[in-house]
Structure formats: structure tokens, C-alpha cells
Amino acid sequence: MLPSRNLGPNAYLLGVPGSRHTLDTPALVLDRLALEKNIAKMAAIAERHGIGLRPHVKSHKSVRIARMQIEAGALGVSCATLGEAEAMVEAGIPGVLVTSPIVGTNKLRRFVALADHAGPRQLMVVVDDPRNVAELAVHAARLAYPLDVVIDYHAGYHRTGVTDENAALTLARAIADTGMLTLRGVQAYGGHFQHIEAPAQRKAAASQLRDAVASLVAKLESAGIPIELVTGVGTGTHEADASAGVFTEMQPGSYVFMDVEYNDVLAEGAEASPFDTSLFVQSTVISTQAPQWVTIDAGTKSFATDSGSPVAAAGVEGTSSYAFFGDEHGKLIVDPAHRPSLGAHVEFITPHCDPTVNLYDRYHVIEGDTLVDIWPIEARGRL
Structure with a gap:
């Protein structure tokens, strides 16, 4: 039987007991039960604190996972790019927020066409510049209803966002003057401190941002500008921010999967992260000629290289460490007594x-040791 072209070379393994350990690699592996547990846990946290949940799809880029989050109680999703938003809206995902400004004639045309397809109050975008507001309003004139926008606040990072309260007030008035745009609220996402490992330092940074956001919202409302939503919050600060009463909704993304960075960040002393690792990259040992290491078929084209090295989670015993060995290869330095054999499969966090x-086109969804499904990553590469 030839493998399905749409599902990739592992399609013939679907439903075969033990198939998790025989995948054609490199393969992106997703533990379904751990994923479902993580989605349910964050939804329960949001419900317990009475805060909305608009999780970020930039982590998973998957329509299937977005639907699971909506079914668990999320009020919508956040997208980093217009391409991601197009993938979600086209699949019928409601309540989409684009968390970066959309600039340029072609992208503005695409965004307004997408808003027309989505329908009223189903698509929002952040803005931080009166010039962008004016251009957006011109394109929005074709719509039968006002276009929803959110003021982006820099959150101390200064990547995007207005720099102070007066700038926010000026922008809010410019939005009102267009007649074609409706201001829904404020975004303040402190991405730069989500990965601070020291809990006290991370919580202090989040608290400082909340104080600034509360002051900003008070400034706008005192000027007669109603603020319906205050959105932000990442996986690293979700618990403290959810309970503080400043944000009305959260945008965590990585909690569905977890990774080496977030596992370290969310571990508190002897306590492990409250979320399970559900995402792995599986590789195969393709050479054992060197005495100190084995070579695997997963290199810089299989892992993002911006945040250190992957960590072996299964397939090797004893101590090990990974080092990049080229585009297609990785070096797994191992304890000689527990050296994996040629053809062995090793999974990494x-x-x-x-x-x-x-970097991948599909998730290989497993339950226990069995491949049970293969999901496309629809927004992959939608930059």
C-alpha cells in the first residue's frame, strides 16, 4: 500500500499498535491525551478567575487544535500574522484577533476582505499609529459594518505599540473620527518576560505591566472612551495575571505543547510545570561510527535553533546531550553504557x-504507543 500523499509517508501506520516507535523521521509527534489535558487545564484556570481566553495560534498553527480550544470554552483565538488569521477565518474559527499591526496596501486589502468574509465582530486587529488607522479606515469603507480595532500598548518591550497614555488617547480619538472603525479595547502583551526563569522577577515584571495597563485604561475611560476588552497575558504569567483583575482576557499559546524553555520557567522548586509536554520531535539513529556519540537525522531543519538545544525524552537511557551537527543531522552525546543502536528512535522535547x-507540515497524533491520526498544520509558513 502506497502512503497517502496528503498524510505523508506514515499514513500506513495509522492504528497499528507500536507504530509510535516506527515512524519515518524526522516526525513531529503530538501526544493527544496530554494536549487535551493542557487545553482543559488552561480553560479551567480562565473560568475559575472569570477571565476570557483567546489563545494564540502562533504556537500550534492548527485549525483542529483551535477548534478544541473553542470547544473547551475559549472565546476566540489570537494570530500573530494575517496569514494565520486567514487560515483560521477560512476554517470558520470565530473571534479572531490579529496581534500585530497590518501595514501596506495589499495586506490591508486582504484584511478587509477577510473581515467581510468573517462577518461583524468576528475579526479584530491592533493598531498603534494614526497613519495606519487612516489607511485602514479607507479600505474599511467597503464594509457594511464598522471594523473592530484594538490599541496596541508597547508593554515595556517597544516592539510595537503606543509608547504612553497620551499617545493612546490621541489614537483613540483618531479611531473615533474615522467613522469606519470601532475601538474595542487595549492589548498589552509582555512577551519579553514570559521566559524569565526566576519566579519572583517574572511576577514583578508582570505586576509592573498590569499597573501601567490599569493606568492607561483609566486614562481612556476618564476621557469618555469605553474599553470593552483588555487583552494580553502569556503562558509564563498566566496564573498571576488571570487573578489580578486588570486583563479581561488572556492570549497564552505554548501551554498546549510546552518545551524546554517553558518547562524550566513554570517549574517552581521541586514542583514540575503544571502543564504536560505534549509535543516531541522523533528522530532515528543513522550512524554509530563515533565512540562518543551517535548521529541522528534531525538537525537545524528539524528544530528551531533560537533557544538552546532539544532534550531527549525517550529512546535513550542514562545521561545524554544534543548538539547540532548540520542541517539534517544532530549529535547525541551519550553514556557509552546506554548507547542507542543503529536505527533506534529517539524523541526530543x-x-x-x-x-x-x-518547520513541519503535519502532526503525528499518538495515544500511548499508537499513531491514531495525522493532522495538517494549516497555518504553517503563513507569515
Whole structure:
């Protein structure tokens, strides 16, 4: 039987007991039960604190996972790019927020066409510049209803976003003057401190941002500008931010998968992360000629390289460490007494899940030791 072209070379293994350990590699492996547990846990946290959940799809880029999050109680999803938003809206995912400004004639045309397809109050975008507001309003004139926008606040990172309260007030008034745009609220995403490992330092940074956001919202509302939503919050600060009463909704993304970075960040002393690792990259040992290491078929084209090295999770005993060995190869330095044999399969926790996912076309979904499904990554490469 030839493998399905759509499902890739592992399609013939679907439903075969033990198939998790015989995949054609490199393969992106997703533990379904751990994924479902993580989705349910974050939804329960949001419900317990009375805060909305608009999780970020930049981590998973998957329509299937977005639907699972909506079914668990999320009010919508957040997207980093217009391409991601197109993939979600085209699949019928509601409540989409694009968390970066959309600039340029072609992208503005695409966004407004997408808003027309989505329908009223189903698509929002952040803005941080009156010029962008004016251009967006011109394109939005073709719509039968106002286009929803959110003021982006820099959150101390200064990647995008207005720099102070006065700039936010000026922008809010510019939005109102267009007649074609409706201001829904404020975004303040502190991405730069989500990975601070020291809990006290990370919580202090989050608290400082919340104070600034509360002051910003008060400034706008005192000027007669209603703020319906205050959105932000990542996986690293979700618990403290959810309970503080400043944000009305959260945008965590990586919690569905976890990775080496977030496992370290969310571990508190002897306590492990509250979320399970559900995402792995599986590789095969293709050479055992060197005495100190084995060579595997997963290199820089299989892992994002911005956040250190992957960590072996299964397939090798004893101590081991990974080193990049080229585009297609990795070096797994091992304890000689537990050296994996030629053809052995080794699974790794990804160093940074989001950009690693973007390297693959599909998830190999497993339950126990069996491949049970293969899901496309629809927004992969939609930059």
C-alpha cells in the first residue's frame, strides 16, 4: 500500500499498535491525551478567575487544535500574522484577533476582505499609529459594518505599540473620527518576560505591566472612551495575571505543547510545570561510527535553533546531550553504557515549540504507543 500523499509517508501506520516507535523521521509527534489535558487545564484556570481566553495560534498553527480550544470554552483565538488569521477565518474559527499591526496596501486589502468574509465582530486587529488607522479606515469603507480595532500598548518591550497614555488617547480619538472603525479595547502583551526563569522577577515584571495597563485604561475611560476588552497575558504569567483583575482576557499559546524553555520557567522548586509536554520531535539513529556519540537525522531543519538545544525524552537511557551537527543531522552525546543502536528512535522535547512547529507540515497524533491520526498544520509558513 502506497502512503497517502496528503498524510505523508506514515499514513500506513495509522492504528497499528507500536507504530509510535516506527515512524519515518524526522516526525513531529503530538501526544493527544496530554494536549487535551493542557487545553482543559488552561480553560479551567480562565473560568475559575472569570477571565476570557483567546489563545494564540502562533504556537500550534492548527485549525483542529483551535477548534478544541473553542470547544473547551475559549472565546476566540489570537494570530500573530494575517496569514494565520486567514487560515483560521477560512476554517470558520470565530473571534479572531490579529496581534500585530497590518501595514501596506495589499495586506490591508486582504484584511478587509477577510473581515467581510468573517462577518461583524468576528475579526479584530491592533493598531498603534494614526497613519495606519487612516489607511485602514479607507479600505474599511467597503464594509457594511464598522471594523473592530484594538490599541496596541508597547508593554515595556517597544516592539510595537503606543509608547504612553497620551499617545493612546490621541489614537483613540483618531479611531473615533474615522467613522469606519470601532475601538474595542487595549492589548498589552509582555512577551519579553514570559521566559524569565526566576519566579519572583517574572511576577514583578508582570505586576509592573498590569499597573501601567490599569493606568492607561483609566486614562481612556476618564476621557469618555469605553474599553470593552483588555487583552494580553502569556503562558509564563498566566496564573498571576488571570487573578489580578486588570486583563479581561488572556492570549497564552505554548501551554498546549510546552518545551524546554517553558518547562524550566513554570517549574517552581521541586514542583514540575503544571502543564504536560505534549509535543516531541522523533528522530532515528543513522550512524554509530563515533565512540562518543551517535548521529541522528534531525538537525537545524528539524528544530528551531533560537533557544538552546532539544532534550531527549525517550529512546535513550542514562545521561545524554544534543548538539547540532548540520542541517539534517544532530549529535547525541551519550553514556557509552546506554548507547542507542543503529536505527533506534529517539524523541526530543523541542527547545522552542512555536518556530519548531513552523518547520513541519503535519502532526503525528499518538495515544500511548499508537499513531491514531495525522493532522495538517494549516497555518504553517503563513507569515
